[in-house]
Amino acid sequence: MEKRKYPRRTCSIKAFFYDPPSSEIIESRDVSASGVYFNGDPKVNEGAIVHLRMEITVKGNGEEKTFPVDSAVEVVRITKGASGEVLGFGGKWVRVFCRGEIKPVTEFLRSVLGVTGGFVQTIAPETASEPPYYVFQFPTGEKEMQCSAQPSEEVQAPKEETEPKVSRTGIYVVMPIRYRVGNEEFEGRAVKLRSNGLRIATNGMTPDVYSKITIIIPTRHKDRLVDLELMATVTTVRAVSPAAEAQFEVEFSLANDAEKLRMYRRILDRVNESLSVQKKV
Structure with a gap:
């Protein structure tokens, strides 16, 4: 043995x-x-x-x-x-x-x-x-x-x-989103998109680091407007002054439905394609 x-x-x-x-x-x-x-x-x-x-x-x-x-x-x-x-x-x-x-x-x-x-x-x-x-x-x-x-x-x-071999690059955007902490929803903006998470700017409540929240992204799916909901973990909270917007980053949970993660990555691909076209103009 x-x-x-x-x-x-x-x-x-x-x-x-x-x-x-x-x-x-x-x-x-x-x-x-x-x-x-x-x-x-x-x-x-x-x-x-x-x-x-x-x-x-x-x-x-x-x-x-x-x-x-x-x-x-x-x-x-x-x-x-x-x-x-x-x-x-x-x-x-x-x-x-x-x-x-x-x-x-x-x-x-x-x-x-x-x-x-x-x-x-x-x-x-x-x-x-x-x-x-x-x-x-x-x-x-x-x-x-x-x-x-x-x-x-x-x-x-x-x-x-x-040196950790993990790509932390992302796409800088301004995308309206909502996020849910417990039973409360808050409005915010996605300011950076990554393949497995995003950065949010908000005047709403800033969640605690490593707390679980739900990200809600309005998107079009099969010719109709839907809310894409993704479970996420807060990984960092940026220190800001009381008068300024707070920013925090999240990583999407691996417990999310695979199709929902694919929907998010299609959003990421569309944004990336749009930015590429703008650069060529």
């Missing part, structure tokens, strides 16, 4: 691929402090590194919070069915990271993996207006994880070693 250095436990984590890009939602079967098994096809060979956006839910003090966490995973084993179809893959954690606040990474390490050692590195942003990244690099070789995962001093990390 195989004896593992770090025991596995059953754990369901939803995720999707950043690189190679895919709209497929995959789910983990089990995890350990050193690796993970996902049901789904990574569409790469063994030895390659895939980049995933994961979503974890942590319960405590009567509250439930969802944290988006990015990861780099080395594919070490691919399992196939009798007819040769890919069923899933076993991976080794390389790094996990997040932007804005350290909590998603520390919650993932502590609550999901049970990791109690190492340091979370703070990577300074390229510009002062952007939030920092927090990165946990998993040990290699004979190194072991020991005490608690603590934040380190802010550094400018070598890009070839630890």
Whole structure:
């Protein structure tokens, strides 16, 4: 019987691929402090590194919070069915990271993996207006994880070693939207669209970081006007003066219906095409 250095436990984590890009939602079967098994096809060979956006839910003090966490995973084993179809893959954690606040990474390490050692590195942003990244690099070789995962001093990390590989580019727009916090709705404007989230400017209530809200986007679908509702998690809130509009960013939940996410990405494609045409004029 195989004896593992770090025991596995059953754990369901939803995720999707950043690189190679895919709209497929995959789910983990089990995890350990050193690796993970996902049901789904990574569409790469063994030895390659895939980049995933994961979503974890942590319960405590009567509250439930969802944290988006990015990861780099080395594919070490691919399992196939009798007819040769890919069923899933076993991976080794390389790094996990997040932007804005350290909590998603520390919650993932502590609550999901049970990791109690190492340091979370703070990577300074390229510009002062952007939030920092927090990165946990998993040990290699004979190194072991020991005490608690603590934040380190802010550094400018070598890009070839630890720079998070996640596209944060987006399209700057002015798009009227609404958002729902609990049972209350507020008006706002989408000012930046990304493939998996957006930035909102509003004079309404600013939701708490890592709270769950619903984004409501008026759009045309099958020749009629409909409200596209997407569940989202607030990831950052920008500090502003009381007299100015507040801005906050959200990431769309992986629990959203796949067709709704496709509808959003079609909106993104139409906006992108429109801007491309304007540039040519």
